[in-house]
Amino acid sequence: MGRKAVMAVTGIVLLAYVLVHMAANLKAFAGRESIDGYGHFLREFLEPVFGYGGFVWIVRVVLLAAVVLHIAAAVSLTRQARKARPIPYAVKQGGYAARTMRWGGVIIALFVVYHILDLTAGVLNPHGVPGEIHASVVAGFSRWYVVAFYTLAVVSLGFHIRHGMWSALRSLGARTAAQPAALAVAVAITVGFLSVPYAVLLGVIR
Amino acid sequence: MKYTLRVWRQNGPDDRGRLVEYTVDGITPDMSFLEMLDVLNERLLLDGDESIAFDHDCREGICGMCGLMINGTAHGPQKATTTCQLHMREFDPRKPITIEPWRARPFPVVRDLVVDRSALDRVIESGGHVGVHAGAAPDAHAVPVPKPDADRAFAAAACIGCGACVAACPNGSAMLFTAAKAVHLAALPPGQPERGTRALTMVQTQDDLGFGGCTQAGECATACPKEIGTDVIALLNRDVLWKVD
Ligand code: HEM
Ligand code: FES
Numbered sequence: 001m002g003r004k005a006v007m008a009v010t011g012i013v014l015l016a017y018v019l020v021h022m023a024a025n026l027k028a029f030a031g032r033e034s035i036d037g038y039g040h041f042l043r044e045f046l047e048p049v050f051g052y053g054g055f056v057w058i059v060r061v062v063l064l065a066a067v068v069l070h071i072a073a074a075v076s077l078t079r080q081a082r083k084a085r086p087i088p089y090a091v092k093q094g095g096y097a098a099r100t101m102r103w104g105g106v107i108i109a110l111f112v113v114y115h116i117l118d119l120t121a122g123v124l125n126p127h128g129v130p131g132e133i134h135a136s137v138v139a140g141f142s143r144w145y146v147v148a149f150y151t152l153a154v155v156s157l158g159f160h161i162r163h164g165m166w167s168a169l170r171s172l173g174a175r176t177a178a179q180p181a182a183l184a185v186a187v188a189i190t191v192g193f194l195s196v197p198y199a200v201l202l203g204v205i206r
Numbered sequence: 207m208k209y210t211l212r213v214w215r216q217n218g219p220d221d222r223g224r225l226v227e228y229t230v231d232g233i234t235p236d237m238s239f240l241e242m243l244d245v246l247n248e249r250l251l252l253d254g255d256e257s258i259a260f261d262h263d264c265r266e267g268i269c270g271m272c273g274l275m276i277n278g279t280a281h282g283p284q285k286a287t288t289t290c291q292l293h294m295r296e297f298d299p300r301k302p303i304t305i306e307p308w309r310a311r312p313f314p315v316v317r318d319l320v321v322d323r324s325a326l327d328r329v330i331e332s333g334g335h336v337g338v339h340a341g342a343a344p345d346a347h348a349v350p351v352p353k354p355d356a357d358r359a360f361a362a363a364a365c366i367g368c369g370a371c372v373a374a375c376p377n378g379s380a381m382l383f384t385a386a387k388a389v390h391l392a393a394l395p396p397g398q399p400e401r402g403t404r405a406l407t408m409v410q411t412q413d414d415l416g417f418g419g420c421t422q423a424g425e426c427a428t429a430c431p432k433e434i435g436t437d438v439i440a441l442l443n444r445d446v447l448w449k450v451d
Contacts, residue, residue, distance in 0.1 A: 003419060005447060077377070077419045084311050084378030084418035090212075090225055091278030091304050097423040098376035167422035173444025175437050 003073040008168035010070040015165060017063055018157070019185075022192040028205055029196075032134040039133045067109075074105060097163045104160040111153035118146075141200035150197050158190035207233045207294070210302040211246070213258055216315050223315065225304065235295035239282060240265060240272060242294050259318040265290040267431065270366030273373060274319055275306040280370035280429040288368065288431040308373035311416045312380075323369045325415045326383055332411035333404040334387040340396040349395050359393035362386040364432040371426035377418030382426035384408050385442035386434050392445055402449030405442055 122128030127139035166182035199205040216223030230246040247257035263271040276282035312325035371382035391397030
């Protein structure tokens with residue numbers, strides 16, 4: 001039973017991160033100094049307490065814990081669901097959430113691994129110099145197939161959040177949780193994230 | 207009118223079961239879905255075949271016995287309608303109709319389209335009642351109940367326990383049923399003393415019986431012939447997580 005609460009709380013932590021991340025990405029439109037400076041700022045943040053880069057590592061640990069718990073709860077619920085219906089219906093069932101949540105989650109997880117290797121570690125990025133965010137972003141998104149993969153992942157994330165945010169509020173007992181609000185957040189995140197790769201591809205950011 | 211049916215036939219709980227194709231003639235648009243099956247069963251009996259077992263009782267949409275999975279939809283295509291209240295005019299005779307039993311591990315097939323839904327009774331027994339002494343029925347004005355609370359209790363109490371929510375749920379969860387049964391008590395004064403423990407034990411029992419967990423997919427509310435909404439699930443979750451008593 002507590003798994004839905006775990007799913008909801010960790011989902012909300014991840015959603016908060018994704019919102020901040022998306023908003024920060026828009027700094028790419030303000031030029032090289034803006035986005036590279038922001039990356040530097042994040043590492044200097046609370047430096048006297050945690051040291052240079054310490055804050056970033058704390059966020060990483062929290063995110064990793066949230067992702068692990070989120071996936072563990074999802075796997076457990078999925079197993080229980082399979083056991084609860086050992087004989088499937090002859091006529092296939094549909095349903096938006098049933099079709100998109102589990103696959104969407106897997107696509108997003110695979111994407112996150114690729115994404116970290118691309119823009120955090122830099123090993124899969126043609127530029128790939130840590131700290132030179134603007135140059136790496138431009139180098140990465142100049143390749144159409146990278147943009148295509150990012151599109152798939154971000155659209156999956158949008159669908160995931162559209163159901164997930166509403167579902168999380170319900171799981172935590174919010175009776176008046178509004179579906180339109182979840183849809184609005186999902187669209188904002190999808191459009192916000194996609195704006196940067198497409199701006200690079202179309203030569204707006206270079 | 208003449209229809210082609212694909213009906214789940216299963217000789218008993220241990221039989222593997224299979225879909226069998228039938229054609230049934232002489233159906234009028236005003237016949238109910240169950241009357242159509244009656245016509246088929248009469249013919250099967252005359253031909254010396256075994257009739258198709260299906261559950262039904264009131265045939266007026268209030269007892270909850272008649273659930274069938276019709277073309278992959280619990281209680282068929284018409285919204286807010288039990289199988290017994292569904293009419294053959296909803297169906298195109300050119301398209302075959304597939305009829306399956308409710309599918310969930312806690313609902314074993316007894317025979318053909320009949321499943322044993324007593325797992326839902328186990329959920330009720332575990333907490334879906336008022337265990338404290340509530341006294342004799344008070345005068346109608348003795349305990350004021352705000353209108354919104356009365357409406358909420360009434361809407362949840364419309365549940366007829368048909369099991370369509372379980373049948374339709376991609377997770378095989380009974381959450382809409384459990385929530386309806388907990389919330390119609392939680393909304394009223396006699397339900398207050400055990401409110402938190404009731405919510406917790408009913409959900410726990412549901413899990414123990416082998417139902418799936420709720421992921422708010424919402425298919426239950428779409429299938430519910432009494433149009434109970436998923437808001438009762440939010441209210442149940444609220445009591446499970448936050449209500450201590
Ligand atoms: C492999 C990775 C992932 C898997 C397998 C996964 C799977 C799931 C599943 C099965 C649910 C419950 C769906 C439902 O309610 O029907 C869910 C909910 C949710 N997911 Fe994910 N997910 C993954 C990654 C993510 C990521 C990266 C985020 C954030 C960016 C996220 C955010 C959420 C939120 C906010 C919820 C709502 C929690 C709730 O249902 O109560 N998920 N996820
Ligand atoms: S037979 Fe009673 S509800 Fe259908």
